[in-house]
Amino acid sequence: TVQIKGDKATYNKEENIIKVSGNVTIREEDTLLNCSQIVYDIKRKRAVIENVEGQLTKNDFIKTRRVDRLSEKEWIAYDGVYTP
Numbered sequence: 283t284v285q286i287k288g289d290k291a292t293y294n295k296e297e298n299i300i301k302v303s304g305n306v307t308i309r310e311e312d313t314l315l316n317c318s319q320i321v322y323d324i325k326r327k328r329a330v331i332e333n334v335e336g337q338l339t340k341n342d343f344i345k346t347r348r349v350d351r352l353s354e355k356e357w358i359a360y361d362g363v364y365t366p
Contacts, residue, residue: 283310284310285310286320287302288305288307289303289304290304300324301319302322303320304318306318306319308331312337312338312340317334317336319331319333320332328350329349329351330351331348334359334362341366342364344363344364345362346360347360347362349362
């Protein structure tokens, strides 16, 4: 189960897109990310996460300007640092 919290959330029913912004936290198992915004496309199961910093697993950390989640196993990070 993924838990996303932020200051503001909107849902575009026509496009099936959820946007959460402002002091966003994303929690799932060992993952804890802080970011400024996440935009999630429910149909395509893709996300764009802005200004990301946090823990991916117990031993993996990331700090990056942007992450594109293309699938459960494929992510692209831009202008950042990954520390295993």
